[in-house]
Amino acid sequence: MNQVSQWNNIPTVLFIGGRKMAKKIFILLLMMLLIVPTGSVMAKENTGLEVGNQAPDFELESLTGEKVTLSDYRGKAVMLNFWATWCPPCRDEMPDMQNFYDQNDVVVLAVNLTDTEIKKSNVQKFKDEFSLSFPIALDVEGSVALQYRISPIPTTYMIDPEGKITYKGYGAMTYEAMVEKLSAMEL
Numbered sequence: 001m002n003q004v005s006q007w008n009n010i011p012t013v014l015f016i017g018g019r020k021m022a023k024k025i026f027i028l029l030l031m032m033l034l035i036v037p038t039g040s041v042m043a044k045e046n047t048g049l050e051v052g053n054q055a056p057d058f059e060l061e062s063l064t065g066e067k068v069t070l071s072d073y074r075g076k077a078v079m080l081n082f083w084a085t086w087c088p089p090c091r092d093e094m095p096d097m098q099n100f101y102d103q104n105d106v107v108v109l110a111v112n113l114t115d116t117e118i119k120k121s122n123v124q125k126f127k128d129e130f131s132l133s134f135p136i137a138l139d140v141e142g143s144v145a146l147q148y149r150i151s152p153i154p155t156t157y158m159i160d161p162e163g164k165i166t167y168k169g170y171g172a173m174t175y176e177a178m179v180e181k182l183s184a185m186e187l
Contacts, residue, residue, distance in 0.1 A: 089172035108134035
């Protein structure tokens with residue numbers, strides 16, 4: 001078979017389903033082009049993740065089985081921390097987080113990325129290992145991590161009593177850094 005005849009077969013191969021199939025594919029591609037830009041515009045309008053914006057509310061189940069929402073803590077300073085038991089920097093900052101919770105008038109809400117855990121029971125073992133007494137919420141489906149666009153972990157938000165984000169940081173925080181970020185809030 002020579003090169004010319006190979007090229008003559010390409011349209012036949014591409015449109016095996018005929019004109020109707022080609023039209024469906026064209027419409028599908030056109031719809032995708034229209035939807036994708038709309039999605040990115042909507043993402044830009046959802047600016048609740050930047051310093052100065054209202055923190056998006058969410059509802060999760062706590063390790064003790066109770067429902068917990070971010071809005072439950074309205075009127076209080078909140079340290080919102082996203083973490084996992086297998087994450088070395090998360091392990092490093094937990095004693096400082098417990099000390100911060102014990103020594104300051106602040107809510108520490110630790111959201112475990114439960115969908116990344118090997119076993120859910122690892123979260124309770126972790127809590128016991130570090131003697132944690134602050135609330136731990138379980139993001140079993142990863143929906144809140146997705147809502148907050150969590151990457152990497154740990155990721156920490158400091159939220160003032162009105163629900164406004166005053167700090168967003170990545171990586172393990174020291175006790176001193178936590179106190180500094182809390183002090184920077186206008187309480």
